[in-house]
Amino acid sequence: MSGVVTVEQVGWDDAFQEYFLGFSHHFGRVETRWQARKYLRGLMAPLGRRNGWTLAEQAGDDTPDSMQALLCSPCFDRDAVRDEIRAGLVEAIGDEGGVLVADETGFIKKGKGSAGVQRQYTGTSGKIDNCQIGVFLAYHTRYGRALIDRELYLPQSWTADRDRCGRAHIPDDVAFATKPEQAQSMLERAVQAKVPFAWFTADEAYGQHRKLREWCEERDIAYVMATRKDHEAPSGLHTVTRVDQLIAKVRAGAWRRMSCGDGAHGPRVHDWVSVPVRAEFPHGRRGWVLARRSISTGELAYYVCFGPRGTRLRTLVSTAGARWAVEESFQTAKNEVGMDQYQVRRYDAWYAHITMAMAAAAFLTIIRTAEAVTGKPSSKQTKTA
Template structure:
């Protein structure tokens, strides 16, 4: 993978240092920053790594484009989807670019944080980041002093997160990435002008979450809340369908949909609803497709959104996505791009290990396990390779036994009720 991006670096020293930086990100460090990465790869000081992020001459956006090509080549599938979401990194002080007190789902409250929007390429084979954009709040966008100090380019003005998401989706589609669907949470589904309408103009199908108070047109032309329309549906409108496989087996929920006939709109529009079988909690989605699709297909797409949550989790736990201590615009984009390289390596390696069935009693190698083996066998002097591999087999056997127990408990539950699909 590093060979594919090498031409984006002007000097060979920078190219080699970027390779060592990615190795350091995969070294299993308790804390990931320029100091710890430099020490892990044998540098005597962090100066070279800091220079790589701030002053060296290389094209981070070009590396992103090359990375996207590699990911599509290695994970590409006719069932590919694009998933959008944001994440917040908790930060101290006010100097790092984009940091202010704002709500972040990471903490579940208003905190001093830095927000960014990511695009994930998701297929049955695997999922990983293919694009990223830093969110610049209005307080930053209009403060020339802070902009200059953080090196924010003059053309980067305040842009909503939906517009950032649209820019990344458009970039991928115009680069030739073939996907069936776009999906994301309600922060993006609520924005018709910023995201839904432009996607429809491209005939790009989507399933985007919306809030329970989202207004949808009724049969008489009046607007009603989504939760009110859901409450009025008869019991026969709900079907037990799978949203895909989870860590503990198939994820079954009750699903229903309402056909929306919107004036001046072409294609098929629905309000999709997902109800938890135990709690009764209901989630809502605005859906569009240029062709008719089944309720089961919409449920499957909505269920794929979880892949970006897992990508954020593994990106932070395994490759230090949120642990950077950079302050400037350029350094943030470079750190994040190198993290994307490291994460893509793990995702692609994990996908390839699934091409060959594992020995009986073991689960396939996970990204976590591959990172561990890479650190032990490649980056650190192991006492004996056989010892490391024995521990790997032990962990995977334990995980296999746990998964089998979950599947056995699930099989004891009643089988899904395949009722006739009704459209409202």
């Protein structure tokens, strides 16, 4: 499911039209609807850059004004379109054994006017940079993977300055929320929408957030989340122990070599071991500390886990490995549909462009999944989004 593939290259006109009609009613005016269709087609066109000018030229518009107006339009129900994207993906790749993955990605920016921008660390550049941070929820199943939700992270330097927020069109009722809190909101929306899944996973920025873990436990959402080596886990009556110390006590023969999934260069093979957490969990569930050891360097990584009794090590390992699905989804959305190539500053415009990019990436996922199964697009898998 890799490589840039466009609507024009494979003649998906009928499938695209049916797909777009699934959510076109969420653009309240006919001219907004028509512009949205052109914007979406432009995102999937073989363009070097996808910004207002190039999208306008692709659509045959004289200026980028109409494209820019779409992103700020009050006739564009961004959240409703997001919900339709999620529903279409569930129909195409839904699986009770699926994994929801939370993660963030950076959008490098110049200046100080773009909503949420500030100097902050981003894995996109691997350093502190002037950027916006988007927090996303991906859906990964044996049939495919794609982004299904998004939130723009607003640092306290923004939410504490309502005049600055006003200039970026950030509504007055939008308050500060941590990235784990944003992930929890997206996870809650997925649950309410009855997205079928078995596990949730995220990196240590989320695994270290106790309230997020407790929220998942209360709602019986099984998870495997990365954590730091100094994370303390219950190890006995009224005692806790650092996870690296717990794992250090494991006998050498307990480690198992297995793959946590395929990567760009084949199976990602490591040594793995799990240790039960000595604590009572809601719903009669169990907890574990999971460790991953590099075959080449011996470097260790740690995870905290919650799930059904009797869960096998292989299940914990595959769930931990599923986190890479969100990185692959970011790569698809940025490289194939220009998710990071926008030139907007407004809060509502960010959500508009990101939602349209998610819609374009979802269409490619749905079509590829259908072709992998049947050799051609199926009406069932392209009638909604």
